[in-house]
Amino acid sequence: MLPIASSPLPSQKLTIANDYLQNIYRRVALVTVTIPCLGVVAAIELLWNLGIGAVEIGLLLGMYAVTTFGVEVGFHRHFSHHAFQTTTSIKVILAILGAMAAQGGVVYWVAHHRRHHQYADVPGDPHSPHLHENSLRGLWHAHLGWTLNGEVTNSMVFARDLLRDPVIAKVNQLQQVWVILGLAIPTIIGGLLTMTWMGAFEGLIWGGLVRIFLAHQVINSTNSICHLYGSRPFDSSDRSANNLWLAIPSWGQSWHNNHHAFPNSAVVGLDWWQIDLGGWVIRLLEKSGLAWNVKVPTASLIEAKRSI
Structure with a gap:
């Protein structure tokens, strides 16, 4: 269960129909997509003329690791699903690192994600690839198109708990x-x-x-690729799929069918061979006393939900 009502009341709307606000979201999304793409073009030019050294590689890998960690372990497993509890200081760090990935503030991200789970691959899902007759159009929409259409998920319905947290609400206000x-x-x-x-x-x-740019492609791939291609070992009532190739760069989120089967689990690598860097770090936080109430399904529950 998500930490919100399982479905909105009849008087509540999934999205906010405000032309001014939608235009702002479209413009911000366009800038957020375009500028990193221009950066990639500049990087290709630099690579051709100057090559790349240890400093540049270190900064790329280091900044990628900490910001995508903030998205997966912070925005996703902690704030969206309450898969574990932690200290206020760690919450703030996770929220800031996640915001650095330029995928929106924690309230925006969580609201969209909780809505996705509530309506996974059916009308109401903000980024399902299965709601378009043309498969390529569906893939585009799920990967990037949904961010450019300006649709604003109602945070008062899907992320009210975060709006009521004064510390996290303040961090969210400082997103830019x-x-x-x-x-x-x-x-x-x-x-x-x-x-x-x-x-x-x-x-x-x-x-x-x-x-x-790279973080956007990997994280968005869980909306697109991981709802189209891969294995489905669990009955999850949607089209989510596990994808081995994205496991390391996504901090484990590409075990997406596992996640949809057990959305509140802090660990998504449910088999011994499934690399789940995010789950491993949460376990380390637990052992150090910085995380508690770490939710993981029992072995019997896992087996009961496996597809036959």
Whole structure:
């Protein structure tokens, strides 16, 4: 069960039909998509002329790791599904790191995701690939198109608990600050490590814009690829599928059929061979006393839900 009502009241709307607000969302989404793409073009030019060194690779991998961790472990498993509890300080860190991925603030992200689970692959799902007659159009919509259509999920229905949390609500209000910080950090580190302006610029490109572009593709792939291709070992009443190839870069989220079968589980790698970096980190937090009430389905429950 999600930490909200299982279905909205008849008087409540799934989305907010406000032309002004929808236009703002469209423009922000367009900027968020376009600028990282331009960064990739710049990176290709830099790679052709200057190559790439350890500093740039380190900034790309490091910033990618911490920001996608913030999305998967923070936005997704903690804030969306309450799969584990943690301290206020860790909550704030997770919310900030997730916001640095430039996929919206924690309230926006959680509202969309909870709505997705409530209406997975049926009308009402904001990004199902199965609601279009043309499969390519459905794939485009699920991967990126939904972010550009300006639809605003009603946060008062799907994320009221976060809006009522004064600390998280304040972090959410500063969403744009965290995006800028996520660009400033690799820029400053790149400049300091090389002591050149070009090093700062390359830090911005590789640790900032290219990192955002790659994170968008991997995280959005759980909406598109992981609802079209892969194995479905569990009955989940939707088209979610497990995908081995995205397991490491998605922190385990590509075990998507597992997740939809047990959405409140802090661990999604349910078989010994399923790499689940996010689940492993949560277990480490638990052992260190920084996480508790870590939810994991029992072995009997897992077997009972397996497809025959």
